[in-house]
Amino acid sequence: MSDFILNLVDDEEEDEITNSQLWKVAIVDDEASVHDVTKLALSNTTIQGKKLEFISAYSGEEGFTLLQNNPDCAVVLLDVVMESSDAGLLLAQRIRSELKQTNLQIILRTGQPGYAPEEDIISKYEINDYKTKSELTRDKLFTSLATAIRSFSHLEALESSKEGLRNVINASANLMKERSIHEFASGVLQQINALFNLSAQGIFCVSQRPFKGPHEFKSSTTNSFLVVAATPEYNDIYGKDIHDISSGIAANIAQRALADKKHVLEANFTALYLSTPSKWQGVVVIEGGLNLSEVDEELLKVFCLNIAVGLENAKYFSHLNRSAYYDKLTDLYNREGLVQFSAGINTQADQSVSLYIIDIDYFHDITDSLGYEFSNDVLLAMTSTLKRIFNEKASIARLHSDVFAVLVADSTWTLNNLIAECSRPFMLAGNSMRLGVSLGESHSEAKQENLDIELLLRQAKMALKVAKESKRGMAQAFEPQFEKDTLSRRNILAEFRNALVQEELFLVLQPKTSMSSGDVVGYEALVRWQHPDKGIIPPNAFIPIVEQAGLYFELDMYVFRHSLNIIKNYPQINKPISVNVSANSLHHNEFIDELKAIIKEEQADLTNIELEITENALIRSDMAIQHLNALKDLGFTLCLDDFGAGYSSLAYLVKLPLDVIKIDRAFISYITEDKRSLVLLKGMLQICHDLNKKVVVEGVETQEQVDLLTQYDVDVAQGFFYFKPMSIEDILKKAL
Template sequence: MDDLMLTIIDDEITTVDDQSNDLKKWKIAIIDDDQGVHDVTKLALSGVKILGRKIEFISALSGEEGRLLLKDNPDCAVILLDVVMETSDAGLELADKIRNELLMDNVQIILRTGQPGYSPEEEIISRYEINDYKTKNELTRDKLFTSIATAIRSYNHLRALDESKKGLRNVIEASASLMKERSVHDFASGVLQQINALFNLSSQGIFCVSQSPSDGPIELIDESDSQYFVVATSPSFHDFYGKDLQDISNSHEVEIAQNTLINKQNQIQENLCSLYLSTPSGWEGVVVINSPLSLNEVDEELLKLFCLNISLGLENAKFFTHLNNAAFYDEVTGLYNRTGFIEKSSEILKSAKSSMALFIVDIDYFHEIIESLGFEFGNMVLNAVTSSLNRDFLSDGIIARLHSDVFALLLPDTNWHYRDITKECSKPFMIEGNSLRLGVTVGEATCDLSTETFDIELLLRHAEIALKVAKEHQRGVGQLFESKFEDDKRAHLDILADLRNGIANEELFLVLQPKVSMTEGYVVGYEALIRWQHPIKGLISPNAFIPVAEQSGLYFDIDMYVFRKALALIAENPAITKPISVNVSANSLHHSDFISELKKIIAEKDSDISQIEIEITENALVRSDMAIQHLRELKALGFVLCLDDFGAGYSSLSYLLKLPLDVIKIDRSFVTHIEKGAKALFVLEGMLQICQNLSMRVVVEGVETQEQADILIALNADIAQGFFYFKPLTIEEVLIKAL
């Protein structure tokens, strides 16, 4: 494990929201197999206060120790978690247990690793709810403090929300029958009944409240004129229900209600009683009953207390309604959100006889719509899609907007398939008078209720996997989930875990494929190629692990590994005097630490780089100016630079003019067709002529037959690489066959 690099700043301790009160300490768990990391972290944050509390560190040196530690400390606020401990993914396994076994939903997890350039996949970050990710050499004292302070604020906020939810639930459940009503209508109806019970009446009445509070959350405040709606009535006033007071005429009850609201106090007349209600957030209400109310002193106090309880109950009912909507419904479309969708799925299951089908619908290129036309137009698009889904499917199942431009549709016993959904959702619709047609991609997952147990979370995961596969291979159509997709994903993760171990244990080795002068017949250089000898699985093809490395952030580690191995090979085999070319991936060329890491490797053993050539592909040059800048820095260091696979991708002749290139490698695809087609021959001849006129060395890849070699020689090509001359050779074979 690499040491944690911390810069200790000798200055006054920084605190956040420092308070003098003596609260209990924040618990921060350090779970790392390097004791030095524990010591340095504690030293760096000693004496710090955050939100007025000191920090208490608890420690574990392995994933299993960490699990037991956290089990005994459920009030831990932040976990500084090493990724690689007793196993290469011990940290991620522990993260899974923290969320799914220990059920610590609020604790903030900050992953730390000593491997620069490695970053977890987005799916891993999302699955384990990772709150932050840092390499250890990033964490100076200031940055560590900032990460901890931010995490504690988030933890404190989440805990406060939990407490608020618990408090609201306790108030509603522990209060009298009135307080148990969770909707404004039910609450108001209960008030009318309770007044009769409290004062031994048999009256009729109405209850109305303001549409929005005057001092509530900004999203609840209506900027229009205040309106008062009748939310509950006794049978005699049923015609008033749901109306604005201003729309009801010729009613003494409404008149006294309006006067009560104007004067903001109770009004008791001979045959009418009107009670004024005001909540802390500024909702106003009035209860009118058409019975005489003769009150003694005790009854007056009881009435005041009752009105206070009604006000508090109204506040709770109003906010509960708002929170319920926020928790289960999407604000933009009015559809269920993910939580509401999952909750409602059990009701849909009751109506299913044989099967359930889940479709996840993703709008193609929605982000481009947002970038071009803005969020307001994007919301119009989302609502148009919502209208289409509601029209076709609302009566049959449930619909949700899971996030951004992704919708979910759950249907029982349906004949719909993803192709039908794609076709239906791709029909044109109108927005602001313009016809718009969208493309969508659909992921489908099904559950046969005769053989499977319905699990909405599992079904969602399967549909999301199918959607991901569809977006990679069938965008604009869709994909039905197949079990092999999950197997492939599991295999991907297995290879990734093994690959990290393989790099650490130096299981990867180099083979060399010679480059040959076709006219002279001797070897002029080599290309270094990576191979992996797994201790159990044997030789693993590069096609199996290189894509995994690129997707998972290990590309940089592998490129640096190859570079280090190439230098060692040259040092250990002085008989190999020809240059060795090393491939650098596009991602490495864009890595901010690329040049500095190369210099560090060179300096480690005072290596001679005169025999090292750097090969980069064309697609590495089209992403940013950083790649071109790094290329120039490589040239300044003395490397010979080779442009690999020229002509296969984003070919630009301007590269030959503006970049410090020494060698051009022509892609094998041009050689493959020169025996069969004149066009391929003319193109290849032109490429060779241009490079030769620019005094650049040219290497032709993929030469596999004598006929191809003869044609290339006739075109004045000199250097070739391919199976016709040599397959990739081990170092021992090179020393015997290809010096």
Template sequence: MSGGFLKIKKHKEPSEAKPKLDPWLIGIIDDEPSMHDVTKLALSRITIFDRPLKFVSAYSAHEGYELIERHPEMALVLLDVVMETDDAGLCLVKRIREELSNKFIQIILRTGQPGFAPEEQVMVDYEINAYKTKSELTRSKLFTALATGIRSYRQITALEKSRQGLRAIIEASSSLIQERSVYDFASGVLDQISALFELNTESIFCVSQRPHNGPSAISARQSDEYFVVAASEKYQPLFGKPISAIGQTGLSDAPIDIVKQVLQKKQHIFSEQYSCLYLSTPSQWEGVIIAERAEKLKQVDQELLQVFCMNVAIGLENAKFFNYLNKAAYYDEVTGLFSRAGFIDNARTFYRSHGDELCLYLLDVDYFHNIIESLGYDFGNKILKRIARHLMASYGEDVVLARLHSDVFALLLPHSNIKAQEVAMRSSIPFNIDDHAIRLGMTVGAAKLEEGESIDEFDPSLLLRHAEIALKVAKENRRGSGELFDSNYERNSRHRMSLLSDIRQAIDSKELYLVMQPKVNSADLSIMGYEALLRWEHELQGNIPPDAFIPAVEKSGLYYDVDLYVAQATCDLINQNKQLSHPISINLSANSLNHETFVEDLHNVFIRNQVPLNRVELEITENALIHSETAIRELDRLAAYGFTICLDDFGAGYSSLGYLLRLPLHTIKIDRAFVSHLEGNQKAQVVLEGIINMGQKLGKEMIVEGVETQAQLVLVREMGVEHIQGFYFFKPMKIEQILELQSQYKL
């Protein structure tokens, strides 16, 4: 089999002894104990990349957070989406990436509730490897997902270790270059090797020819034999002597043999006992560093040692290699632009020379991931290079350009004369690459320096964060647009997070309550039912409008909890106020219908509270059903239980007459938009009357909402609609007002 294929195999006893490798640490976070058992059974005695697996378990998102916090070395986690809450797994993903700043662990989301959260959206919004339903993860597919994740983890951690190693080498080399003698330099090299690679072993540094600046014991030597110019404690007797003298000191001859092999092959040798490093300098010195070690070096450490040796070999004589390492740490390999670290470092210098009028633009290539999926990473890299050249040509040399990550570029200009939207338009140009005509869109977020900010106060990282917030707002508003950072964005973000936390608390403390708006019979204007509407009386902020907290409920995934909360509150109203004589309509989120157990849970609320199903009506918004086949199927199940279903806001947006035939509807509520333009608008009257007639011929009860004037009332009554709702009759009321109203109407 080709070496490029992944090896996943059952464990078996090796034919010969091999060093044992640490296992991959795999986390299982799931509130179903059986999932832990099944997963461990399926993956038992499996090795991936010649390393076994070790499992650790947590049974809630809270436990999972603590588990990953204790084990930052965890390679991969199999994470359930729905645990304590419907979005517990998704929230944990964000906490892992943001609070723990763990960018290395690979995450496979598993759910037993297909369709609860759209796979495409989850893959875009969250840094995960895969999003799978539990039923589709067969043993072989689980192997594949796990192996792919571990491969990614291995590559990412190796890359990060290389980056850290390069940075450490730069710092170490900077220190070594300051040394003026071979003795000091060589001693420093041994110290740095021991510190950088945690060898803590005995070592020797020997070179060919006489070092010019060594101690007097060395300077008198004229031979071209290899002399020890630095040594650890064990080999101190060899200091200043030729390497051939090792045998005369009572030490083993093994170092002599391995030195001969290194010089003959002119390459490094890593044996069971020694790491032997070959050096060749511009001045034609040859050198060898021998380090004893107790265990085999990891591949990445061997590679870093080789890089370090290259720096050692030419460090004193050629500063270019140091500059190369510096470039590896501060420049993007693909485009040649600054990396994020390079951008931050150079932004300070740019500020000093250009003053406080700077403006930072972040450019995000729209839908770049689609290009990668279709045409591959090599083609994607060609696009990134072309964008870099275009930006350099468009904005000249007096800028700071960087590729921060993936498809996001940073452009720091000495002024803020160009609007973010203009930058987006300038950058959205056609390219022709490998006979592919590509027109890329750009979304831009911009940020300017705070007024009066001094050089000591200037923080490039903060400027980046502000631009990133603006970029996020621009992407949420419209791809291809541009936004300039406003402090309100940050406040709004914090407010949304605070509001979300308060909503959870409000559910627990029952700060949310119901008001009801009566619905009337068009013939005699008698009350024939109520619509329950959710309100929030915050203990500190007072009344919070529904349009301020309902969208937060939908985005946070709390819709399931809120819908069941409303159902329970409705049951409480009915049971505590027996004089309520008409059905109550409650609004449902279509997202709740995507929850696996919602239909049963909702039904159980009414059964548990002994509330007959004919006392309630379920309203669901038409727009919410358009893209959810699951929601439509669940409505059929609700109707089968005996619930009355009302299609709310009919005609608002994406009306589809086909849904009137497919859905188990009893009532159709026509959106208020048709009523608001009714007076003096013959076309609006024709459309509304047509909708009413069509619904009635289909056997549906029709209700018009949003009636606010006498003229509107007259018109809709003439059209023959059965029921009406609106401020002309009643505004939403608390239960006490409803009961008083009923007594006045003698209902």
């Protein structure tokens, strides 16, 4: 989209007004002498400051063609009887019905004394006057013409007033269009002429500040006043800044009105100064003086006030129109602007069009630690970087937050070089700063009939997602497999939602074993998916997708409810069942209330239910700590899962209401190979025992691991060495 100022400029030219200083009078009569006498009698006659121009026709058919070719004719002197006895009346009918010349004044003339059309004919054909030729002396003919011309001019002024009002109304109804201010201003020029019975040339200027709307009311002293509407005589200054025009009375008087902030009323020119409540200014300049009476002066004040209000509305809507396509902070395109104007880049390209989506890594950390004002400066710095990197064959947009997009014609950048260039250090607040970015790229062949910008955006976002998940700080070009993977994830999510409703998910239990006695002392509930068509879908095929989609809360509640059902329906399983609670669930506002509702519905005994909380769930907010305390108050046994693999903090063991510490399988895997891991394990076990915390180690798979863990008094082990996850039927069959 072009700049806001340019949006106000329209290149269309209006048709030039011809014979503006003459009244056209048509004589339609089959007697040539009547033409000659009429012209002779009224030669050099002036009516309302304009001379008369006579045009002639000698039959009804000729008259129709003559008036058809002269739509600005004011009066027609029309003979009734010509090629037929009613030729004049038929022409009058055609003037009104076919030519639609409702303002044209028709004066019927007849050479037959005593003949007069009936009243219904005069009314039907809108005859304005009727005279016999014998009574039309020079004085009476002048009187008839003067009266007719006065009526014509009033009707034309009224028509012009209607047209001016129509333009203003249309501008109000279409203010979201780019030319709304131009249309509004053009309507104002017409309206002034109509109100004060003028046919004057003129211009309309309006200030261009504030550019971005209400927050820039306190604009700088530098301003520009663009000519946004002009009559044909002033087309040469249309679209220019009035202060850049060094010659011409209209420009000079406009500058005076703006400098003095008041109307300038002179004999040959009038300048009307406009000021809106929001400090926009404008000036209307027309040729000629208004010669205002007191009533007219009051009318002018009201009129100017209405113009100012209308101008402000137009400016606001133009601001909204710009806001629809531009980002407020950076003045780059927003997403809609990039989509709207992408075709321009496509036409510039010879070979290809590339779209880069650039995401600033860990931008939320900048905002959290240094505040929004500093993060805005970072975004502006990135804007400057992108403008430096890319030439005029590129459109740059800020899609949202810290994500930018660049649409480039015939890009020569390699992804590695572009990443390096975007990550170059820059100065901010006197300090050198370097931003890490991740980048996704898609491209299309040039000169396609319609560039599918939405497809490019979708593909570049897929590539960016891969870059952020697998190699943050790097760039990734789109590959067709990404779309297949995305479609697969989308299908899995859709099927998963249905699986929750249809209860296709079921639980298996992995026993926990006492390392001292070898007895089963509890279970961990693990979810499985029995798809009606695809069979068993393994957890790693859907759980990561579910978690990314934010559906883990629904899954956790599903597992919790079905764990309660197992305890209720299978009293033989009388050992505690551990249910995993994800970080998403622990931070969910309705987590505690939802648990309480399920417990009430199932009328469950919580004696044999334990909750396993993943360690990374504890680092995100105070809400997690509050929910842990609430869970403890409800009577749950709480287990800290995956201890040793994440953000381990011994403070958790002291401050949190934890009953069980579960050491992660990744940590246990190395205790037989790495002495340092064994030393750490011994230390953790000692601390947990001293704090009266029960310890569970998971991932126990070898006899060697069992022997080592037994030496250090580990309470409970879980792993394939003892049991794999088992169905309810198998557990009951083996009486575990």
